[in-house]
Amino acid sequence: MEKKGNVLVMQLGGSTAVLNRSLFGVVREADGRGSPFGEVFGAAHGLEGLLSRRMIGLSGRSNAWWERTKRTPGAVLGSSRRKLRPEEVPTVLDILSEYGIGYCFAIGGNDSADTGHRISRGAQAAGMALVVLNVPKTIDNDLVLTDHSPGFGSAARFVALATMGSGRDAETMGKASPLTVLEVMGRDAGWLAASAVLAKRDERDAPHVICVPEVPVDEGRFLSKVEDAYRRFGFAVAVVAENARGAGGVLGSRQEPRYIDDFGHPYFDGAGRYLADMAERHFKARTRYEKPGSIQRSMAACVSRTDAHEAEMVGRAAVRYALQGATDQMVTLVREDGREYACSTGLAPLAEVAGKVWKVPGEYFDRADYMATQKFLDYARPLIGAALPRFERVGL
Numbered sequence: 001m002e003k004k005g006n007v008l009v010m011q012l013g014g015s016t017a018v019l020n021r022s023l024f025g026v027v028r029e030a031d032g033r034g035s036p037f038g039e040v041f042g043a044a045h046g047l048e049g050l051l052s053r054r055m056i057g058l059s060g061r062s063n064a065w066w067e068r069t070k071r072t073p074g075a076v077l078g079s080s081r082r083k084l085r086p087e088e089v090p091t092v093l094d095i096l097s098e099y100g101i102g103y104c105f106a107i108g109g110n111d112s113a114d115t116g117h118r119i120s121r122g123a124q125a126a127g128m129a130l131v132v133l134n135v136p137k138t139i140d141n142d143l144v145l146t147d148h149s150p151g152f153g154s155a156a157r158f159v160a161l162a163t164m165g166s167g168r169d170a171e172t173m174g175k176a177s178p179l180t181v182l183e184v185m186g187r188d189a190g191w192l193a194a195s196a197v198l199a200k201r202d203e204r205d206a207p208h209v210i211c212v213p214e215v216p217v218d219e220g221r222f223l224s225k226v227e228d229a230y231r232r233f234g235f236a237v238a239v240v241a242e243n244a245r246g247a248g249g250v251l252g253s254r255q256e257p258r259y260i261d262d263f264g265h266p267y268f269d270g271a272g273r274y275l276a277d278m279a280e281r282h283f284k285a286r287t288r289y290e291k292p293g294s295i296q297r298s299m300a301a302c303v304s305r306t307d308a309h310e311a312e313m314v315g316r317a318a319v320r321y322a323l324q325g326a327t328d329q330m331v332t333l334v335r336e337d338g339r340e341y342a343c344s345t346g347l348a349p350l351a352e353v354a355g356k357v358w359k360v361p362g363e364y365f366d367r368a369d370y371m372a373t374q375k376f377l378d379y380a381r382p383l384i385g386a387a388l389p390r391f392e393r394v395g396l
Contacts, residue, residue, distance in 0.1 A: 004036045004037055004038070004102055004103070005037065005038055005100060005101065005102020005103060005129075006037065006038040006039045006040070006041060006099060006100040006101050006102060006103075007026075007030045007037050007038070007039070007040040007041065007101070007102075007103045007104075007105070008040075008041050008042070008043060008050070008055075008096065008099070008101045008103070008104045008105070009023060009026050009027065009040065009041070009042045009043070009058070009077070009105045009106075009107065010042070010043045010046045010047065010049075010050065010077070010104070010105070010106045010107065010108075011023065011042075011046055011075035011076075011077045011078070011079045011107050011108070012046045012047065012079055012080065012081075012106055012107065012108035012109075012111070012112035012115060013079060013081060013108040013109045013111055013112050013137070013138065014079070014081075014109070014138065014139065014297060015073065015074040015075045015079055015294075015297055015298060016073070016137055016138070016139050016150070016151030016154065016155065016297050016298075016311075017073040017151070017154040017155070017297060017298055017299060017300060017302065017303045017307075018073075018150055018151055018154055018303060018304075018307050018308050018311035019073075019074065019075050019079075019107065019137055019150075019151065019311070020069050020070050020071075020072050020073075020074070020075070020076050021070050021150075021308050021311035021312045021315070022107045022135050022137060022150060022311045022312065022314060022315040023042070023069070023070075023075075023076065023077065023107060023315065024066055024069060024070040024312055024315065025135075025311070025312035025313065025314065025315020025316040025317075025318075025319075026105050026107070026135065026315040026316070026318060026319055027040050027058050027059075027061075027066075027315075028066070028316070029315065029316040029318075029319035029320065030103070030319050031058070031059050031060070036323070037102075037103065038100060038102075039057065039059050039100075040057075040058045040059045041055045041056065041057060041058060041099060041101070042055070042056040042058050042077040043055060043056075043077065044056055044077060044078050045077070045078035045079060045080045046077075046078070046079050046080040046082065046106075046108075047080055047082040047084055047115060048080045048082050049077075049078065050092060050095060050096075051088065051091065051092065051095070053095060053098075055099060056077060070312070071300065071303075072300075073297070073298040073299070073300050073303075074298055081111070083111070083114075083115070084114075084115045084118050084119070086118070089118055089119065089122035090122070090126075092119060092122070093119075093122055093123060093126055093128055093130075096123075096128075096130065097128070101130070102129060102130060102131065103130075103131045103133075103319075103322050104116070104119060104130060104131065104132045104133075105133055105134070105135055105315075105318055105319070105322075106119075106132070106133075106134045106135070107134070107135040107137050107315070108134065108135075108136075108137055108138075109136070109137060109138035109140070109142075109143060109149070110138070110142065110143055110144075110353060110354060110355055110356055110357065111354075111355070112134060112137075113134050113143075113330055113350045113353040113354040113355075114350075114354035114355055116132050116133070116134045116328075116330075116350050116354075117132075117328060117350035117351055117354050119132050120132035120327060120328040120350065121328070124328075130327075131322045131325075131326075131327045132327055132328055132350075133318045133321060133322055133326060133327065133329055133330070133331065134318075134329070134330040134331070134350060134353070135314050135315050135318045135330075135331055136149050136150060136314055136330055136331060136332065136333070137149060137150050137151050137311070138151055138152065139151045139152055139154075139155035139185060139192065139296065139297045140152070140185065140186055140187065140188070140189055140191060140192065141156075141189065141191035141192070141358070142188060142189040142191065142357045142358045142359070143330075143353060143356075143358060144348075144352070144353055144356040144357070144358045145330075145332055145348035145352060145353060146330070146332035146333050146334075146348065147332070147333045147334060147335040147343065148333055148335075148383055149333075150307060150310050150311035150314055150333075151297065151307065151311070152191060152192075152307070152383065153304035153306055153307030153310075153383035153384050153385065154297075154299075154302055154303045154304045154307045154308075154384075154385075155185070155192055155195075155296050155297050155302075156191070156192060156195035156198065156304075156380060156383060156384050157195075157198075157302045157303075157304050157307075157384040157385060157388075158292075158295070158296050158297075158299050158302040159184050159192050159193070159195045159196050159198075159239070159296065160195055160196060160198040160199040160384065160388055161199070161302060161388065162182060162184075162290075162292060162296075163182060163196040163199045163200075163206050163207050163237065163239055164199040164205075164206065164388065164389075164391065166180045166182050166206060166237055166288075166290060167180075167199070167205060167206025167207070167235075167237045168206075168391060168393075170206070170235040170236070170237055170288070171204075171233070171234070171235045171393070173235075174234055174235065175234075175285075176286065177285075177286040177287075177288055178230060178234060178235040178236065178285055178286070179226065179230065179235065179236050179237075179276075179279055179280070179283065179285055179286070179287040179288065180206075180235075180236075180237045180238070180287070180288045180289075180290060181237075181238045181239075181240055181272045181273075181275050181276035181279065181287060181288070181289050181290070182196070182207075182237065182238070182239045182240070182272065182290045182291075182292075183239075183240050183241075183242055183270045183271065183272025183273070183289070183290065183291045184196070184239060184240070184241060184242065184292070184296060185241075185242055185296050185297070186212070186213065186241040186242060186243065187213075187242065187243050188213060188243065188357045188359075189212075189213060189214065189241075189357060189358065189359050189360055190210075190211075190212020190213055190214055190215075190241045190244075190359075190360045190365070191360055191380075192241065192296070193210050193211065193212050193239050193240060193241040193244075194210060194212060194360055194364065194365060194372040194376055194380070195372075195380055195384075196210055196239035196372075197210065197371065197372040197376065197377060198377065198380060198381060198384060198388065199388060201390075203232075204232075204233050206237035206239075207237050207238060207239040207371075208225060208226065208228075208229035208233075208236045208237055208238065209222060209225045209226060209229075209236070209237075209238040209239070209370045209371070210238070210239050210240075210365075210370055210371055210372060211238065211239070211240040211241060211244040211271070211275070211370060212241050212244060212360055212365060213241050213243050213244055213245055213359075214359050214360050214365065215365060215367045215370070216245050216246055216247055217244055217245065217246050217251060217271075217275075217370075218246075219246065219278065221370070222238070222275065222370070223278070223279065223282055225238075225369075225370055226238060226279055226283075227283070230283065230285075238275065238279075240270075240271050240272040240275055241271070242270050242271060242272070243271060244271040244272075244275075245271075250271060251271035251274045251275060252270070252271055252273060252274030270291055272289055272290075272291060273289050273291075276288070276289035277289075303385075304383065304384045304385030304386075305385040305386065306341075306382060306383055306384070306385045307383065307384075307385065310333060310343060313343075313345065314331045314333065314345060317331050317345040318331050321347060326347055328349065328350050328351070329347040329348060329349060329350060330347070330348050330349075330350055330353050331345055331346075331347060332345065332346040332347060332348050333345060333346075334346045341382035360376075363375050364376035364379065
């Protein structure tokens with residue numbers, strides 16, 4: 001059989017607990033028995049490795065290696081947030097040609113869609129026969145034109161479990177430290193913060209307040225919600241997205257951002273810290289500020305079985321779509337109708353995904369109550385896998 005060309009896979013942007021499942025899906029589908037492809041390469045640290053010709057051979061690796069790899073969080077090839085500049089596109093195309101690459105798969109989010117689209121558009125302009133497909137990934141769940149994003153379900157499960165634990169800790173400690181503000185990731189959208197509600201079974205359970213970037217936080221209203229829970233239950237837990245905003249911008253960001261990445265995204269000291277300090281001053285009660293950071297996206301113990309399955313599914317689907325002639329597209333997840341949760345795959349143009357952000361819809365979040373709604377629960381609950389544990393209390 002005549003081979004169609006070599007394959008390149010890149011892992012781009014922030015890592016997830018199931019990112020390597022997608023890599024496994026791509027490589028296993030492209031490197032199986034009777035595959036029409038040539039060699040399969042991975043670029044070390046994504047675009048950085050491609051530009052410096054640091055290629056890792058992935059063909060023919062053992063089943064044992066893949067079994068360990070697909071359960072490994074992070075990006076086994078290494079990732080990066082390096083932006084592809086217009087003047088670098090010809091160099092990228094020359095390197096791809098040098099390695100005989102006919103198929104390029106980029107596993108990443110909306111910034112990675114921009115990278116894939118630039119490469120695809122450059123290849124088309126140069127008359128180069130190159131297939132470019134993106135495999136979706138982001139814990140932020142903010143990719144447009146897909147029902148949800150691989151990586152989100154596992155991170156959402158982590159947030160729900162962390163909220164359950166933080167709530168029981170605050171309830172236990174009572175007057176010693178009755179208030180907790182848990183800050184979670186979500187640069188532009190509040191999907192992860194909203195996921196805290198998945199842990200809530202009654203009014204007493206945490207969270208009592210959720211702050212998302214989509215809904216400006218009124219500080220007086222925030223304190224009122226915290227006070228209501230504190231008065232009724234003896235403790236209160238607020239879950240806050242890292243870039244929760246007030247009327248003047250990101251809460252607590254009256255100074256310059258501490259870091260701006262290659263795509264121009266600013267990173268501030270957390271909104272959660274600002275609200276925790278405010279609550280501590282107002283209530284004169286110890287307020288714990290918890291910021292789990294990157295463990296939200298790397299906690300192997302919190303991997304959702306649904307998320308792991310779908311991460312591999314979109315990787316395999318990308319290769320099948322490539323063989324059908326698709327290019328300059330991102331694989332999407334399509335929720336099927338029916339009482340039981342089921343998902344299939346589709347395609348969306350990279351030009352319509354790149355740089356776009358899917359915000360939490362209004363029907364998923366009660367702006368007045370600062371709380372995710374039943375519609376959000378119905379949407380998100382199937383994505384976190386097995387049912388969350390049930391905790392007990394004796395009515396302190």
